[in-house]
Amino acid sequence: MAELALIDDIRAASRLMVRELGFMDASVAATNYPPSAVHTILEIGIRGPLASGELCDFLHLEKSSVSRMVRKLIDCGELRETPDEADARSKLLSLTAKGRRTLAALHDFGRQQVAGALEALTHAEQRTVREGMMLYARALRQSRVEDEARTAA
Numbered sequence: 001m002a003e004l005a006l007i008d009d010i011r012a013a014s015r016l017m018v019r020e021l022g023f024m025d026a027s028v029a030a031t032n033y034p035p036s037a038v039h040t041i042l043e044i045g046i047r048g049p050l051a052s053g054e055l056c057d058f059l060h061l062e063k064s065s066v067s068r069m070v071r072k073l074i075d076c077g078e079l080r081e082t083p084d085e086a087d088a089r090s091k092l093l094s095l096t097a098k099g100r101r102t103l104a105a106l107h108d109f110g111r112q113q114v115a116g117a118l119e120a121l122t123h124a125e126q127r128t129v130r131e132g133m134m135l136y137a138r139a140l141r142q143s144r145v146e147d148e149a150r151t152a153a
Contacts, residue, residue: 010136021113029109031102036061036069038106041078041095045103049092051084060144078102 022028028035036059043058044050050058056066070093073079078099084090095103118126 029106031106033073034069036065037073037078040066040069040073041099041103042106044079044093044095045100045106049082049094051090051092053090055093073099 018024023035027033029038031038033041039059040055043055047058052063052066052070055061055070056063059066061069070079074081076098077096079093080096081091081093084092118129121129
């Protein structure tokens with residue numbers, strides 16, 4: 001196991017990042033939406049139409065939470081449901097024209113936020129941040145998957 005000081009430093013940095021990225025606010029990324037709704041718009045915008053179950057898997061949220069959030073995004077005109085041609089029992093969620101505009105605004109906001117932070121770093125430090133974050137994100141996912149496998153066994 002890693003040394004306690006290293007673990008605590010990473011935890012402190014993670015908490016700071018969450019706060020600086022605005023995830024403690026009721027709404028994020030210059031929208032009126034909570035983080036789960038913002039991530040829903042981003043995931044559907046990046047991946048294309050998704051079933052609610054797939055969204056639950058990507059976001060690591062309970063089906064009831066996703067269902068309520070999706071209903072709100074449909075009511076706000078961000079998402080639409082269409083029958084899944086491959087499975088008539090299922091509906092696919094996709095972005096409306098309003099949802100595509102919101103997605104573009106989210107990308108603009110996020111890119112400006114990251115670009116602003118990266119301006120304070122050298123090119124080498126920027127690459128180090130990218131590599132470190134990618135490695136850490138993969139390790140977090142691997143740890144979660146292994147925990148889930150142990151719990152299921």
